[in-house]
Amino acid sequence: PVLRKAVTPVETRLGRFQLLDFSELREAGAYMISAGNRTTRPFRIGDDVWKASLWKAINFFFVERCGFAVEGVHDACHRDWTLVHGDKRIIVNGGWHDAGDLSQSFVNTAEATYAMFSLAERLRLRGDEPELQARLIEEARWGLDWILKTTFHDGYRPGFCTMDRWTNGILGDVDDMVCQASNNAGVNFAAAAAEALAARVLRATEPVRAGYSLKLAVEDWGFALAGLEKQKQGIGTELAAHGALASLELFQTTGDRAYAEKAFELARIVLNSQQRSILPGLKEAITGFFYTGPDRSQILRYSHVSHEAAPAVALARLAELFPEHPEWMRWYSAVTLYAEYFQKSMARFSEPYGMLANSIYHDEDYKQAGQGRGATPEAYREQVLNGIKVGDHHFLRLFPVWFEFRGNHGTVLTQAKAVSTAAHLRSDLELAALAERQFQWVMGRNPFVQSTMWGEGYDYAPQYTAMSGDIVGSLPVGIQTRGNGDVPYWPAENCHNWKEVWVLPVARWIWLYGDLAGPALVTGRLAGGSAGTVQFREIKTGTVQQAAVDPATATFRAM
Secondary structure (H helix, E strand, O other): OOOOOOOEEEEEOOEEEEEOOOOOOOOOEEEOOEEOOEEOOOEEEOOOOOHHHHHHHHHHHHHOEOOOOEOOOEOOOOOOEEEEEOOEEEEOOOOEOOEOOOOEEHHHHHHHHHHHHHHHHHHHHHOOOHHHHHHHHHHHHHHHHHHHHOOOOOOEEOOEEOOOOOOOOOOOOOOOEEEEOEEOHHHHHHHHHHHHHHHHHHOOOOHHHHHHHHHHHHHHHHHHHHHHHHOOOOOOHHHHHHHHHHHHHHHHHHOOHHHHHHHHHHHHHHHOOEOOOOOOOEOOOOOOOEEOOOOOOOEOOOOOOOOOOHHHHHHHHHHHHOOOOOOHHHHHHHHHHHHHHHHHHHHHHHOOOOOOOOEEEEOOHHHHOOOEOOEOHHHHHHHHHOOEEOEOOEEEEOOOOOOOOOOOHHHHHHHHHHHHHHHHHHOOHHHHHHHHHHHHHHHOOOOOOOOOOOOOOOOOOOOEOOOOOOOOOOOEOOOEEOOOOOOEEOOOOOOOOOOEEEHHHHHHHHHHHHHHOOOOOEEEEOHHHOOEEEEEEOOOOOOEEEEEEOOOOOEEEEO
16 A cells, blocks of 8 residues: 545535545556455556557547558548549548548548647657657648648638448449538638648658648638638638637748738637626626627537637637737637636536536527427427526536537547646646546546547447447547436447547547646756756655756756
8 A cells, every 4th residue: 555545525516426536646657546345447647647548549540541451441442532623523532531430521630630740749849759759740641641632722622521331442333422622711721720730840851741731731721811701791719710720830830920910810809709707697707708709699619529629729829929919918818718717617517527518508599599400499498408507597518408419528628628728828737637637537537437438448338430340549429418418428329429439539639638748848047057957846745856957058858
């Protein structure tokens, strides 16, 4: 035994629990917990406990490659898949299958590519994990090459392409897959962000690919802006945030101030879409969330494909890149409000799990509910009223209001990315821990005590992957609710869509890992050119770690 403590009884909104806190243990190694007549299986404590899950997440993308022979899974596939634009056609196999049904989503592919290059760039800047850097870049390059290949150079690209079958690779027969190209500003911004970041990461080692990637980033960014100008309605929050981020990636890669100016402009749309005071009649201090646009008629929330991180990520990047800008405090305070008074406040409703709750709803939101795919205004209203009453007319839902598409890994991990981004901007360890709680929710700190990543952790179950078999590193769409309730539900049946594998939560896992993984890197320089050592003392345990100072430069570096 290395630690003996009393079990702590706690009572939360969800009920009575017993808490076993061993957070003072810092020595790396394998541990078990015993309490009464129960003992856990072994688990690790250390700086790199999430690293295995990252390697497995990258493996999932490898197995999901389209147009590539994956030994034991499938041959080079979908060679008879064409993208059509007028009388033009492109063979567009490549990238990654989107889910268990082999479909492809351009935005999911672009965002996965972006996440991998983003993590690779962070590791390179830290001078850390060269083998992992190389593997990330290798897989990201597979996604990038598909992005570069699937454009007609006039704004038209694939959107979502449904492919529910393997094909024989012969053009002109009955099983050919045909997808119609479309011109979408969000798709083009997603392409531009991934291409600009890729150009920056690759330019030292692959200048030709990097140069072409940057050329298309500029091109796609222009097509996206042209699309915005043609919109009859105003630009929404999500699109403005994606546009700002793509603009900032181009600014960082090229140094051209024009991209930054566009980011400033789009950021004002995001800022004007935020709730910055407590709503009338709200009994809880919840604010800082975003609306879908500056008219503030509808809260920005998601039930399936989620981009909730986009506003916070874009504003935080602006604050990091332009600390002297006159609008800096507006960017910083918006991220602070969102993290402190929305996400942190919402997480308290699910203690002791700390799962990020979905959103707050007005009791008349059902009047805007659409029909179809299991959705009715009556069912929408019932789900809202089954949430937690937090005001005269407002209810908080732990899980989204949803219908046919259920499962919250994509929503929770996307919210967590916003929180982890705020944690870095504000140097806030409490926010970082809240973001890491969402990793834990997925990996077993849930009411089912079950890891939901296949091949990692304990008690993971088969997932719905009808075409490719079980894949190490896969994540399903996520934990759902039963009917119109607001309680976690994880039935044993292996059925779409909540247990269907999906690239979006795995891409978010990789993106989030970049903020949470590994020890902190601290670098500095001693004033006056001093030599010797620098000591770091951990406040909670008193542990002292020393970092040598280079006598030639008076600099130090410590992990």
